[in-house]
Amino acid sequence: MGAEAxxxxxxxxxxxxxxxxxxxxxTVLRPRxxxxxxxxxxxxxxxxxxxxxxxxxxxxxxxxADDWWVPTLPGWLGIxxxxxxLKALGVPQASLDSFxxxxxxxxxxxxxxxxxxxxxxxxxxxxxxxxxxxHVALAIYSKDDHSLExxxxxxxxxxxxxxxxxxxxxxxxxxxxxxxxxxGFRDGLHNPHVEGSGFHAHxxxxxxxKAGEFVMGYPDELGRVAxxxxxxxxxxxxxxxxFRKFHTRVAAFRKYLxxxxxxxxxxxxxxxKMVGRxxxxxxxxxxxxxxxxxxxxxxxxxxxxxxxxxxxxxxxPFSSHIRRVNPRDALKNDLVAVDLHYFLRRGTxxxxxxxxxxxxxxxxxxxxxxxxxxxHLQRQFEFVQSQWMTDGNFIGHGTEQDPIVGNGxxxxxxxxxxxxxxxxxxxxxxxxxxxxxEYCFMPGLRALKWLAVLDTEHG
Ligand code: HEM
Numbered sequence: 097m098g099a100e101a102x103x104x105x106x107x108x109x110x111x112x113x114x115x116x117x118x119x120x121x122x123t124v125l126r127p128r129x130x131x132x133x134x135x136x137x138x139x140x141x142x143x144x145x146x147x148x149x150x151x152x153x154x155x156x157x158x159x160x161a162d163d164w165w166v167p168t169l170p171g172w173l174g175i176x177x178x179x180x181x182l183k184a185l186g187v188p189q190a191s192l193d194s195f196x197x198x199x200x201x202x203x204x205x206x207x208x209x210x211x212x213x214x215x216x217x218x219x220x221x222x223x224x225x226x227x228x229x230x231h232v233a234l235a236i237y238s239k240d241d242h243s244l245e246x247x248x249x250x251x252x253x254x255x256x257x258x259x260x261x262x263x264x265x266x267x268x269x270x271x272x273x274x275x276x277x278x279x280g281f282r283d284g285l286h287n288p289h290v291e292g293s294g295f296h297a298h299x300x301x302x303x304x305x306k307a308g309e310f311v312m313g314y315p316d317e318l319g320r321v322a323x324x325x326x327x328x329x330x331x332x333x334x335x336x337x338x339f340r341k342f343h344t345r346v347a348a349f350r351k352y353l354x355x356x357x358x359x360x361x362x363x364x365x366x367x368x369k370m371v372g373r374x375x376x377x378x379x380x381x382x383x384x385x386x387x388x389x390x391x392x393x394x395x396x397x398x399x400x401x402x403x404x405x406x407x408x409x410x411x412x413p414f415s416s417h418i419r420r421v422n423p424r425d426a427l428k429n430d431l432v433a434v435d436l437h438y439f440l441r442r443g444t445x446x447x448x449x450x451x452x453x454x455x456x457x458x459x460x461x462x463x464x465x466x467x468x469x470x471x472h473l474q475r476q477f478e479f480v481q482s483q484w485m486t487d488g489n490f491i492g493h494g495t496e497q498d499p500i501v502g503n504g505x506x507x508x509x510x511x512x513x514x515x516x517x518x519x520x521x522x523x524x525x526x527x528x529x530x531x532x533x534e535y536c537f538m539p540g541l542r543a544l545k546w547l548a549v550l551d552t553e554h555g
Pocket of ligand 1: 277279283284344417421464466481501528
């Protein structure tokens with residue numbers, strides 16, 4: 097679900113100075129620790145001056161990307177603002193107007209584009225998602241409960257005497273055993289390799305992607321450097337993130353696998369066909385018939401694959417989750433520029449795991465929260481969500497949706513290419529429900545200072 101599991105092997109390289117890593121928030125460029133404990137906190141601003149004071153106090157604790165995870169650091173604090181939050185903080189209207197349309201409108205207003213309908217519709221979201229009250233999002237990552245408490249205390253101190261800033265939502269998260277997601281799949285195996293980010297990616301992460309795709313102030317894949325939002329002092333080293341909270345229906349997933357299992361396709365193979373990887377993380381393209389846990393655990397091998405030798409989807413179905421959301425070279429004959437649709441994923445899990453073997457829902461809330469990070473919300477997150485995930489046309493599959501993350505409004509079919517004839521699974525339930533989401537702007541550290549002194553220097 098997240099994209100952090102391979103981090104143990106990442107190493108600093110010599111290109112560390114290429115990006116202004118000391119000015120970019122760590123959450124953007126660096127994977128969170130593993131194992132992790134953490135909390136998301138959402139704040140509402142009723143008094144702009146008090147909110148700026150809070151930003152001033154928080155600033156020394158916001159982790160920059162050059163502060164790599166070191167043992168002395170209790171945790172990371174990341175901070176991001178919604179459009180309503182920037183407005184409540186007192187950002188001048190001309191600057192607010194220069195933000196991209198999708199950010200200004202907010203995620204709930206984009207529901208028809210994102211196919212957030214039915215169970216996923218904003219009317220079913222938890223408060224404060226989709227409301228005008230969601231202003232500031234704090235993400236705190238720590239390695240244990242004690243360190244988390246240390247960072248939480250710093251966050252508390254930043255606003256405890258400021259009644260014009262209120263905590264309206266708190267959500268704890270933590271790593272599940274074995275670094276798996278609630279469905280039991282190994283989590284966070286792939287992220288794009290950001291040029292100049294200072295980290296050497298494992299083989300198979302694909303070619304370097306221009307930094308401007310993920311951080312403003314640098315050329316992107318089209319050779320362009322962002323010119324908005326204005327002013328440059330606010331934009332530089334900032335980025336956007338799509339915050340999405342999901343509930344996972346684990347019992348329904350297990351039950352469906354049991355019902356669909358046959359002598360030729362057992363439960364585990366069907367699960368792997370849906371995701372494109374076995375639960376161990378081993379990709380189907382490299383391990384088409386049997387799981388290979390050593391391959392799944394090997395960060396130098398578990399991404400080293402392409403779809404070139406599987407253009408009929410006989411190993412990894414066209415409709416599987418990972419082939420849809422990152423078709424790698426599978427679309428090269430259609431001349432689709434896949435690298436214009438990359439984003440970084442920072443995912444976390446919440447809730448208790450459903451005990452092994454249980455097939456009945458226990459009513460517990462469990463799932464994941466994603467931060468999908470990129471400089472171009474529309475052509476990155478929105479495109480992947482609305483096209484590759486929800487529409488089957490690009491793979492010749494009509495209204496077939498992503499079998500894991502689909503919204504249940506499709507035709508409930510999952511196609512497994514096979515010889516002599518394909519197998520089609522029917523009656524696919526909705527396994528994942530959106531509990532809320534919002535678009536946020538994650539400024540660079542100098543830009544945070546700019547926001548903190550808005551009243552005195554540029555107000
Ligand atoms: C609860 C919802 C979701 C679940 C359970 C889930 C599950 C997974 C799993 C198991 C993997 C393979 C391991 C990995 O590389 O992390 C994966 C990869 C990925 N997911 Fe998701 N995912 C979810 C939602 C999303 C969403 C909303 C997006 C984007 C809109 C997304 C985009 C990706 C991408 C880009 C990859 C990497 C593909 C690759 O190149 O291998 N996922 N996901």
